[in-house]
Amino acid sequence: MIHLKTEREIQLMREAGQLLAACHQEIAKLIRPGITTMEIDRFVESFLDKHGAKPEQKGYKGYSYATCASINDEICHGFPRNEPLKSGDIVTIDFVVNLHGALADSAWTYAVGEISERVKTLLSVTEQSLYKGIEQAIPGNRVGDIGHAIQTYVEAHGFSVVRDFTGHGIGPSIHEEPFIPHFGEKGKGLRLKEGMVITIEPMVNMGQWQSKMDRNGWTARTVDGSYSAQYEHTIAITKNGPLILTTTDQ
Ligand code: MF3
Ligand code: CO
Numbered sequence: 018m019i020h021l022k023t024e025r026e027i028q029l030m031r032e033a034g035q036l037l038a039a040c041h042q043e044i045a046k047l048i049r050p051g052i053t054t055m056e057i058d059r060f061v062e063s064f065l066d067k068h069g070a071k072p073e074q075k076g077y078k079g080y081s082y083a084t085c086a087s088i089n090d091e092i093c094h095g096f097p098r099n100e101p102l103k104s105g106d107i108v109t110i111d112f113v114v115n116l117h118g119a120l121a122d123s124a125w126t127y128a129v130g131e132i133s134e135r136v137k138t139l140l141s142v143t144e145q146s147l148y149k150g151i152e153q154a155i156p157g158n159r160v161g162d163i164g165h166a167i168q169t170y171v172e173a174h175g176f177s178v179v180r181d182f183t184g185h186g187i188g189p190s191i192h193e194e195p196f197i198p199h200f201g202e203k204g205k206g207l208r209l210k211e212g213m214v215i216t217i218e219p220m221v222n223m224g225q226w227q228s229k230m231d232r233n234g235w236t237a238r239t240v241d242g243s244y245s246a247q248y249e250h251t252i253a254i255t256k257n258g259p260l261i262l263t264t265t266d267q
Contacts, residue, residue, distance in 0.1 A: 027212075057097065088109075091109075146166075221245065
């Protein structure tokens with residue numbers, strides 16, 4: 018079932034999203050060789066607590082942490098751990114904020130120390146592909162328009178789009194209909210409507226798109242060992258166009 022949101026509900030989700038964005042800005046300052054993803058996880062939990070918010074992922078379907086922290090060839094749902102990050106790594110920090118019952122979800126890939134030129138390109142193409150998808154999130158367009166815009170842009174740069182994980186409707190719970198693949202055909206799929214709140218969260222691999230699941234049953238990684246990046250925003254579909262809820266600049 019698709020839960021359409023009122024303007025008031027969107028406003029509350031936006032407040033959750035602004036807090037999430039502010040937290041990402043703090044994470045950006047912490048990322049350096051030597052820090053662990055467990056330290057980042059604790060930082061996020063205490064930041065949210067200080068601001069009267071909760072980490073919605075903790076306890077969700079038995080997940081144990083506030084954040085997902087996916088390093089290098091890990092695509093998504095990596096567990097925070099006590100191993101220090103090192104120069105040349107990339108790490109995707111993904112989490113969902115619950116502020117007084119309103120949810121927002123956003124992920125960002127961070128470079129640790131010095132990364133290669135090709136990996137820098139992976140990060141910027143993935144981030145740009147998110148905005149290509151967001152431009153299509155308007156009433157009357159279809160889900161396939163979002164996926165098509167992302168896939169075309171990513172593949173033109175020689176990278177590939179992960180097929181096994183999608184964006185999703187969000188609120189009242191983390192994962193709701195509609196599901197939003199980051200690949201697809203123009204004009205195909207469900208029609209987007211005013212009041213939908215969705216995530217767009219392309220996962221882009223340097224090599225092949227195929228993924229495999231770790232034995233922990235959560236963490237997905239690239240089959241070919243290539244690096245994978247991800248950027249995610251929560252977006253409201255409004256009559257005035259896409260409204261990015263997980264930013265401090267809108
Ligand atoms: N934030 C994730 C997403 O973008 C949801 C992770 S669910 C968890 O879909 F259980 F792994 F936390
Ligand atoms: Co997320």
